[in-house]
Amino acid sequence: MDKNFKKIAIDAAKKAGKILMAHYAKDLKIELKTDSYDVVSVVTEVDIKSEEKIINILKEKFPDHGIYGEESKGTNMNSDYIWYIDPLDGTSNFTRHIPLFGISIGLVYKGKPIIGVLYFPALNILLSAEEGKGCFVNNKLTKVSSRQLSESLYYAGGKFKGEAQIKSQIYQKCGLVKIIDASSYEFAQIALGDAEIYYLANVPHDVVAGVCIVREAGGKITDGQGNPWSIGSKTILATNGLIHEEVVNDLKGHTD
Numbered sequence: 037m038d039k040n041f042k043k044i045a046i047d048a049a050k051k052a053g054k055i056l057m058a059h060y061a062k063d064l065k066i067e068l069k070t071d072s073y074d075v076v077s078v079v080t081e082v083d084i085k086s087e088e089k090i091i092n093i094l095k096e097k098f099p100d101h102g103i104y105g106e107e108s109k110g111t112n113m114n115s116d117y118i119w120y121i122d123p124l125d126g127t128s129n130f131t132r133h134i135p136l137f138g139i140s141i142g143l144v145y146k147g148k149p150i151i152g153v154l155y156f157p158a159l160n161i162l163l164s165a166e167e168g169k170g171c172f173v174n175n176k177l178t179k180v181s182s183r184q185l186s187e188s189l190y191y192a193g194g195k196f197k198g199e200a201q202i203k204s205q206i207y208q209k210c211g212l213v214k215i216i217d218a219s220s221y222e223f224a225q226i227a228l229g230d231a232e233i234y235y236l237a238n239v240p241h242d243v244v245a246g247v248c249i250v251r252e253a254g255g256k257i258t259d260g261q262g263n264p265w266s267i268g269s270k271t272i273l274a275t276n277g278l279i280h281e282e283v284v285n286d287l288k289g290h291t292d
Contacts, residue, residue: 053157086123126218142244152248165252188232227253
């Protein structure tokens with residue numbers, strides 16, 4: 037079995053990226069996975085084609101690995117190695133011709149993220165990380181910022197299952213708030229030192245790659261209460277590390 041995990045994940049992301057760009061800014065048939073129109077309900081044929089391409093590559097190279105894709109869900113989930121895939125993160129952006137969409141491919145070993153690849157084909161930005169080896173953007177080492185909370189950019193989610201995700205106790209203290217609705221891009225921004233806070237419900241196929249990326253860039257990941265993050269956590273908080281304890285303290289005991 038070829039164990040060059042990161043190289044193969046990058047190859048899969050780039051090939052899927054070609055599929056996305058072949059359909060970008062063109063008329064698409066949009067379907068809804070739920071009764072309401074929001075960020076989690078929108079899906080297109082491109083999501084499915086991209087996921088099929090990634091899964092086929094991973095299955096050929098790693099037939100014994102588990103794979104969990106946003107559209108196809110899980111296979112072989114008892115494996116020590118499981119890939120988590122979002123083949124088109126930011127579908128709502130993609131369908132509105134906003135270039136903030138990407139491909140997220142992450143690998144966990146016994147529940148711990150060890151590989152992360154985030155690719156943004158419309159922006160020509162690729163981030164990759166391997167446990168213990170740092171985070172790279174277009175082959176250059178990158179790291180998180182050293183901004184304090186009052187200067188920080190907080191990436192909040194929009195409407196998710198009918199409820200607003202933005203947390204007032206964070207936005208009242210930070211410098212900037214933006215809603216992009218593309219977790220891959222938001223994690224990338226923290227790793228690049230351009231944002232400092234990401235806090236949302238924990239959706240594994242959305243976040244596994246980003247967890248590895250942010251950690252290897254020097255950031256910190258926990259759940260919203262400051263507990264160690266795991267695949268089964270209900271929430272996920274990513275920061276530049278410097279402000280992490282302060283953000284956790286503000287989140288504890290609060291509901292919006």
